[in-house]
Amino acid sequence: MASERGKISRELTDLLARGRDRQLRLAVTGLSRAGKTAFLTSLVNQLRHAGLEARLDMLPAAREGRLLGAQRLNQQDLGVPRFPYDQAMAALNDSPPRWPEPTRGISELRLQLRYRPARSGWLTPQTTSLTLDLFDYPGEWLLDLPLLQHDFFSWSQAQTRAHGPQRRALFTDWQEGVAALDPAAEADEAQLAELAERYAQGLRRAKKAGFSDLQPGRFLLPGELEGAPALQFFPLPGLFDTQRAELDALPADSLYATLAQRFRYYQQHVVRPFYRDHFRRFDRQIVLVDVLGALNAGPERFDDLSRALNHLMQSFDYGKRSLLTRLFAPKIDRLAIAATKADHVTPDQHPNLIHLLEALLAEPLQDLRFADVPVKAFSLAAIRATQAREITQQGQQSAALRGTTLEGEEVLVYPGDVPATLPEATFWDQQGFNFPAFRPMPRTTDVLAHIRMDSAIDWLIGDKLT
Amino acid sequence: MASERGKISRELTDLLARGRDRQLRLAVTGLSRAGKTAFLTSLVNQLRHAGLEARLDMLPAAREGRLLGAQRLNQQDLGVPRFPYDQAMAALNDSPPRWPEPTRGISELRLQLRYRPARSGWLTPQTTSLTLDLFDYPGEWLLDLPLLQHDFFSWSQAQTRAHGPQRRALFTDWQEGVAALDPAAEADEAQLAELAERYAQGLRRAKKAGFSDLQPGRFLLPGELEGAPALQFFPLPGLFDTQRAELDALPADSLYATLAQRFRYYQQHVVRPFYRDHFRRFDRQIVLVDVLGALNAGPERFDDLSRALNHLMQSFDYGKRSLLTRLFAPKIDRLAIAATKADHVTPDQHPNLIHLLEALLAEPLQDLRFADVPVKAFSLAAIRATQAREITQQGQQSAALRGTTLEGEEVLVYPGDVPATLPEATFWDQQGFNFPAFRPMPRTTDVLAHIRMDSAIDWLIGDKLT
Numbered sequence: 042m043a044s045e046r047g048k049i050s051r052e053l054t055d056l057l058a059r060g061r062d063r064q065l066r067l068a069v070t071g072l073s074r075a076g077k078t079a080f081l082t083s084l085v086n087q088l089r090h091a092g093l094e095a096r097l098d099m100l101p102a103a104r105e106g107r108l109l110g111a112q113r114l115n116q117q118d119l120g121v122p123r124f125p126y127d128q129a130m131a132a133l134n135d136s137p138p139r140w141p142e143p144t145r146g147i148s149e150l151r152l153q154l155r156y157r158p159a160r161s162g163w164l165t166p167q168t169t170s171l172t173l174d175l176f177d178y179p180g181e182w183l184l185d186l187p188l189l190q191h192d193f194f195s196w197s198q199a200q201t202r203a204h205g206p207q208r209r210a211l212f213t214d215w216q217e218g219v220a221a222l223d224p225a226a227e228a229d230e231a232q233l234a235e236l237a238e239r240y241a242q243g244l245r246r247a248k249k250a251g252f253s254d255l256q257p258g259r260f261l262l263p264g265e266l267e268g269a270p271a272l273q274f275f276p277l278p279g280l281f282d283t284q285r286a287e288l289d290a291l292p293a294d295s296l297y298a299t300l301a302q303r304f305r306y307y308q309q310h311v312v313r314p315f316y317r318d319h320f321r322r323f324d325r326q327i328v329l330v331d332v333l334g335a336l337n338a339g340p341e342r343f344d345d346l347s348r349a350l351n352h353l354m355q356s357f358d359y360g361k362r363s364l365l366t367r368l369f370a371p372k373i374d375r376l377a378i379a380a381t382k383a384d385h386v387t388p389d390q391h392p393n394l395i396h397l398l399e400a401l402l403a404e405p406l407q408d409l410r411f412a413d414v415p416v417k418a419f420s421l422a423a424i425r426a427t428q429a430r431e432i433t434q435q436g437q438q439s440a441a442l443r444g445t446t447l448e449g450e451e452v453l454v455y456p457g458d459v460p461a462t463l464p465e466a467t468f469w470d471q472q473g474f475n476f477p478a479f480r481p482m483p484r485t486t487d488v489l490a491h492i493r494m495d496s497a498i499d500w501l502i503g504d505k506l507t
Numbered sequence: 508m509a510s511e512r513g514k515i516s517r518e519l520t521d522l523l524a525r526g527r528d529r530q531l532r533l534a535v536t537g538l539s540r541a542g543k544t545a546f547l548t549s550l551v552n553q554l555r556h557a558g559l560e561a562r563l564d565m566l567p568a569a570r571e572g573r574l575l576g577a578q579r580l581n582q583q584d585l586g587v588p589r590f591p592y593d594q595a596m597a598a599l600n601d602s603p604p605r606w607p608e609p610t611r612g613i614s615e616l617r618l619q620l621r622y623r624p625a626r627s628g629w630l631t632p633q634t635t636s637l638t639l640d641l642f643d644y645p646g647e648w649l650l651d652l653p654l655l656q657h658d659f660f661s662w663s664q665a666q667t668r669a670h671g672p673q674r675r676a677l678f679t680d681w682q683e684g685v686a687a688l689d690p691a692a693e694a695d696e697a698q699l700a701e702l703a704e705r706y707a708q709g710l711r712r713a714k715k716a717g718f719s720d721l722q723p724g725r726f727l728l729p730g731e732l733e734g735a736p737a738l739q740f741f742p743l744p745g746l747f748d749t750q751r752a753e754l755d756a757l758p759a760d761s762l763y764a765t766l767a768q769r770f771r772y773y774q775q776h777v778v779r780p781f782y783r784d785h786f787r788r789f790d791r792q793i794v795l796v797d798v799l800g801a802l803n804a805g806p807e808r809f810d811d812l813s814r815a816l817n818h819l820m821q822s823f824d825y826g827k828r829s830l831l832t833r834l835f836a837p838k839i840d841r842l843a844i845a846a847t848k849a850d851h852v853t854p855d856q857h858p859n860l861i862h863l864l865e866a867l868l869a870e871p872l873q874d875l876r877f878a879d880v881p882v883k884a885f886s887l888a889a890i891r892a893t894q895a896r897e898i899t900q901q902g903q904q905s906a907a908l909r910g911t912t913l914e915g916e917e918v919l920v921y922p923g924d925v926p927a928t929l930p931e932a933t934f935w936d937q938q939g940f941n942f943p944a945f946r947p948m949p950r951t952t953d954v955l956a957h958i959r960m961d962s963a964i965d966w967l968i969g970d971k972l973t
Contacts, residue, residue, distance in 0.1 A: 115696055115736070115765065119772040122734030127697055146731060230581055231593055264731045265612060268588030270581070299581065306585040 065505055066322055068176040068373075070183065071329030072253045072349060076381035076423060078141045080329055081150070081177050082129040083423035085111070086489045087498065088152060088173075094488045099495035102506035107157040109168065114151040116174070124150040124177055133424070133489070137449065138481035145262055147178040147319060159507045171505050176323065178315075181258035183353040185312045188256060190364050193274075193301035194285055200256060200276035205341040208252055212243035219278060224288055224297035230270075233299065237273035251338040253349035259311050271310060274303035313368075316356075321369045325501050326357065327377040332398055333385050336459070336474040343464070347401050354405030359412050376409065376416040377500050378402060383492050384422035385476045386456050387440035388429050391492075394420040396461040417500050422492035426479035444479035452477060531971055532788055534642040534839075536649065537795030538719045538815060542847035542889060544607045546795055547616070547643050548595040549889035551577070552955045553964065554618060554639075560954045565961035568972035573623040575634065580617040582640070590616040590643055599890070599955070603915065604947035611728055613644040613785060625973045637971050642789065644781075647724035649819040651778045654722060656830050659740075659767035660751055666722060666742035671807040674718055678709035685744060690754055690763035696736075699765065703739035717804040719815035725777050737776060740769035779834075782822075787835045791967050792823065793843040798864055799851050802925070802940040809930070813867050820871030825878050842875065842882040843966050844868060849958050850888035851942045852922050853906035854895050857958075860886040862927040883966050888958035892945035910945035918943060 069084075071077050087095045088111040097103035116123060125148070129141035152173045158166070188196060209216075218236045241260040248261055255261065259272065266272050277300065280288070291297050335346040357376055359366050380398040383391055399406060399418050409416050427444035430453060443453050456476035460468055482490065535550075537543050553561045554577040563569035582589060591614070595607035620637045654662060675682075684702045707726040714721055721727065725738060732738050743766065746754070757763050801812040823842055825832050846864040849857055865872060865884050875882050893910035896919060909919050922942035926934055948956065 113696060115694065115760070119736040119769055120732065120776055122732070123696070123700065123736060125734060148734065228581065230579060230589070234589065266586065266588070268591060268614065270585040270589060273589075294581070303585055310586055 063170070064172045064174070065502060066174045066176065066324045067501055068178065068320075068323040068326045069329065070178055070180045070326065070353075071381070072180040072331070072346075072353075073143065073248070074334065075180065075329040075331045077177050077180075077329055078129060078143050080327070080379075080381065080423040081124055081175060082126060082133070082141055083489045083491055083494055084175065084498065085124075085126050085150060085152065086130070086487075087491065087494055088154060090488045091154075094486050096488070096491075097495040097498065099493070100499040100503055100506075102156050102159070102503065103495070105159070107159065108506060109155040109157070111152045111154045111173070114153050114172065116149050116151045118149065122146065122148045124148040124175065126150060133481050133484075136483065137445075138483055140481060144177055145179070146264070147176060147315075149177075150175045154502075154506070156506050171502070173502065176319065178319065179258070179262070180328070180353055181255065181261060182315050183356045184254065184256055184349060185258045186316070186356050186365065187352050188312055189308055189368065193277075193297075193304040194280060194288065196304065197276035197278070197280050201278040201280075205344070207250070207341050208247055208345065211246040211250060211252075212240070215239035215243050215275065216278075219275065222277070222296060224277060224295065225291055226296050227294055228296045228299035233270075233296070234273050237275050240275040241272070251334075251342045252345045253342075254345050254352060255349075257307055257311075259307070266311070270303055271306050274300045274307070316365070316369045316371075320356070321371050323371070323373050325375045325377075326373050327379060327497065327501060328353070328357075329379050329381045330398060330401070331382060332380040332394060332401065333382050333459070333474075333476060336464070337476060340464070340466075340469045347463075350402055351405055354402060354409070357414060357416075358405065358408045359414060363412075373414070375501065376414055377419060377497055378406075378416065379419040379421050379497060382422060383420040384425045384427045384444075385442070385479070386459055387442060389440050390459040391420045393459040393461040397459055397463070400461075400463045419493055419497050419500075421494055421497055423489075423494060424481055425490040425492055426481050428482075444477075445482075446477045447480050449480070529636070530638045530640065531968060532640045532642065532790045533967055534644065534786075534789040534792045535795065536644055536646045536792065536819075537847070538646040538797070538812075538819070539609065539714070540800065541646065541795040541797045543643050543645075543795055544595060544609050546793070546845075546847065546889040547590055547641060548592060548599070548607055549955045549957055549960055550641065550964065551590075551592050551616065551618065552596070552953075553957065553960055554620060556954045557620075560952050562954070562957075563961040563964065565959070566965040566969055566972075568622050568625075568969065569961070571625070573625065574972060575621040575623065577618045577620045577639070580619050580638065582615050582617045584615065588612065588614045590614040590641065592616060599947050599950075602949065603911075604949055606947060610643055611645070612730070613642060613781075615643075616641045620968075620972070622972050637968070639968065642785065644785065645724070645728070646794070646819055647721065647727060648781050649822045650720065650722055650815060651724045652782070652822045652831065653818050654778055655774055655834065659743075659763075659770040660746060660754065662770065663742035663744070663746050667744040667746075671810070673716070673807050674713055674811065677712040677716060677718075678706070681705035681709050681741065682744075685741065688743070688762060690743060690761065691757055692762050693760055694762045694765035699736075699762075700739050703741050706741040707738070717800075717808040718811045719808075720811050720818060721815075723773055723777075725773070732777070736769055737772050740766045740773070782831070782835045782837075786822070787837050789837070789839050791841045791843075792839045793845060793963065793967060794819070794823075795845050795847045796864060796867070797848060798846040798860060798867065799848050799925070799940075799942060802930070803942060806930070806932075806935045813929075816868055817871055820868060820875070823880060823882075824871065824874045825880060829878075840881070841967065842880055843885060843963055844872075844882065845885040845887050845963060848888060849886040850891045850893045850910075851908070851945070852925055853908060855906050856925040857886045859925040859927040863925055863929070866927075866929045885959060885963050885966075887960055887963055889955075889960060890947055891956040891958055892947050894948075910943075911948075912943045913946050915946070 069077055069081050087097060091097060091103050091108040092110040102108040132139040132141045154171045154173055155168055157168050191199060215236060218239055244255045244260050247255055263272055288297050330350065335343045356365060357373060359371065365371055378398060380394045383394055395418050406416060427442040430441045430443050431438050432441045441453050441455050445451050457474040535543055535547050553563060557563060557569050557574040558576045568574040598605040598607045618639045620639055621634055623634050657665060681702060684705055710721045710726050714727055729738055754763050796816060801809045822831060823839060825837065831837060844864060846860045849860055861884050872882065893908040896907045896909050897904050898907045907919050907921050911917050920943065923940040
């Protein structure tokens with residue numbers, strides 16, 4: 042009788058917990074070309090086919106046949122673009138298959154997952170459901186968070202300290218123009234607009250050249266602020282700490298005060314609203330990282346990616362004294378980081394890929410664990426574009442990949458070894474790394490082939506499906 | 508002594524009045540291709556050169572040498588794009604000269620005009636200044652005002668009542684898809700997105716084909732709402748008054764209720780903010796109309812322009828019971844309407860151009876005069892692109908225009924007679940109207956040649972320069 046009562050009480054607790062947990066807001070981010078669109082497309086695809094053909098062995102609810110599938114529901118916020126799942130699938134179903142168009146800005150999709158609870162009993166319903174709100178937003182927006190910690194003076198110092206020579210070379214136009222400026226002179230709107238445009242051009246060139254650590258992020262995607270003074274500022278180089286008081290005392294129409302005012306406007310009207318209106322409400326987050334792309338691009342861009350990721354991860358550091366915690370009380374309770382495009386290296390390299398990702402994020406991961414945010418690292422391919430093969434060369438067996446390049450050429454390649462730690466100078470000198478970009482594979486079923494999407498899904502939502 | 512006291516008292520009053528009036532917010536609007544960018548560029552150009560080469564004989568302050576010029580100041584709202592005056596002048600100074608790029612959305616520019624008061628006296632300063640905030644916004648936004656008067660049911664009826672056959676033909680894709688819809692069926696997000704895209708395509712086609720009366724206006728310039736459910740609705744055709752109660756009772760997830768919810772979101776989050784944040788603050792307004800373009804395009808588009816202008820002008824009808832007055836308490840105290848591109852017809856046709864403009868706007872003009880809003884009609888060319896000539900043909904003298912077409916051909920033409928009243932069927936059958944598009948003229952000075960810009964400027968700001 043006592044154990045019977047205990048069982049009922051446990052069932053009641055389960056029921057209440059499920060009541061509370063009926064909704065989960067999961068956000069996907071990453072710097073551009075990290076694979077956000079492919080990940081979200083695959084995530085929706087796998088969940089929709091969970092009861093049927095999808096291969097999700099690492100997700101218990103699916104393995105046990107309890108996950109019955111997913112249906113799309115109307116989203117709640119009518120002002121946020123809907124994630125274009127159908128368009129993405131149409132691209133992947135094209136012949137030849139194409140990668141989906143990347144999304145710009147934030148987008149959203151709401152799913153209802155139906156599943157059978159793992160434990161059954163008197164009070165447990167036969168089936169129950171979880172509402173899953175999926176969000177996708179540019180990781181570049183998170184790069185602007187550190188901007189909130191600064192005033193214009195310290196931001197100028199932070200932004201103009203030593204970057205590498207390749208990156209500096211992309212900003213010479215701006216550098217030439219800004220060198221002659223007198224902070225105390227009266228601001229000239231047209232001149233500021235012209236120099237801000239040169240700075241934005243530098244950022245665009247740097248992005249195109251594979252750099253990631255680019256602030257202010259909205260300069261790259263101005264939207265309706267195109268041409269507004271809110272986006273017409275830039276850091277002032279060569280400021281020394283001893284000048285601060287003098288500069289702060291300059292009149293409101295001075296060049297320095299004008300730039301500082303626009304910087305504050307950008308903080309208040311561009312950076313803050315994203316954290317306040319969206320970020321604060323996410324329950325869980327996955328951050329996608331194109332580690333292999335950075336390996337491909339050489340040492341300076343690899344270092345730049347590392348710096349960008351360290352900035353980006355500050356948004357998840359909920360240490361008691363963190364800026365974010367003080368400002369927005371975010372509630373993300375579980376975090377995944379994933380090295381994407383794992384299908385671009387042979388399977389034997391996947392463990393190294395995770396090690397390298399963890400090495401890249403060593404410092405923020407320490408902070409996160411200290412702040413007690415559960416975080417897990419993955420290597421995955423959201424939409425597998427290659428097949429692993431063994432080849433025999435001069436009597437020796439070795440791993441290789443078969444795939445079709447974007448140009449349509451079928452190739453069998455060995456892209457290279459992934460270092461397990463941050464690569465040193467010798468890696469770049471001696472070994473290097475080179476993989477081709479593959480197009481998606483043609484399919485005969487509706488389900489997308491993947492690598493370890495099921496593990497990632499289990500970490501992100503599996504505990505809600507018990 | 509008494510008269511001396513009277514003089515001082517009058518001077519004090521003047522001084523106070525000028526104190527109060529030191530700022531004026533002047534808005535320029537018009538449907539796309541009406542000539543907003545050219546007008547604003549010329550306005551700034553004339554005011555900047557007012558003390559020097561600008562020909563502004565109809566503006567007393569300029570004629571009397573009291574207007575000393577204009578300087579650009581920093582605008583106040585950092586989130587509004589700055590009107591790109593320099594880029595516009597650069598295009599006009601190119602060789603061959605080009606028309607400036609049209610603006611999208613709202614833009615702003617602040618000028619400080621310096622002038623000597625007309626009356627001098629003990630207390631009158633030698634020179635004084637007027638801060639002039641110039642705004643430029645798409646007339647299409649005003650076409651959305653009538654939307655606020657409707658609910659989804661009445662809007663659907665208003666939008667699907669008889670348009671002409673040419674316009675209907677541009678919406679056949681949408682018409683086919685929407686015909687089969689059941690308002691009571693459960694809403695299918697993907698289907699709504701697809702049909703809304705077809706509706707938006709119809710609007711884009713209609714705009715390209717020269718139609719103007721297009722709602723919802725933001726479907727044509729979605730900006731950051733691209734792909735959001737807020738822009739995924741459309742009118743439902745074939746609704747009868749007797750159905751209203753039945754439709755209003757449908758559940759929230761029905762097709763009808765979903766469309767109605769998005770319509771309300773669009774009203775609240777797209778239409779209202781423009782009136783609340785911008786329109787309400789304008790002091791004066793000029794509405795530009797490309798009457799000649801519509802004459803060129805034939806009877807159906809001319810009727811459509813007439814309907815669009817009647818919708819647009821509702822935004823200036825401050826009758827006590829008007830929707831706008833109840834919602835936003837706007838304060839525009841003086842209005843100009845102008846037929847632009849007057850340089851595209853011979854000078855003898857200019858009076859008819861004004862008459863035709865007044866005929867086009869007869870109904871709203873009556874309402875405005877009844878509501879006591881001072882309004883005046885002009886014909887003008889903000890940037891003159893032709894020169895008037897007399898030609899002698901078979902012994903007869905007649906008027907003609909010399910200009911250079913966009914293709915670079917120098918021509919001498921007589922574009923046609925402008926009817927003084929709304930053209931009847933016989934006009935379209937027998938006479939027609941045809942003018943070429945001219946490129947801007949090369950110049951030797953910094954000042955832009957114009958037709959009657961000075962009269963328009965006098966009406967819009969002249970009383971503030973006394």
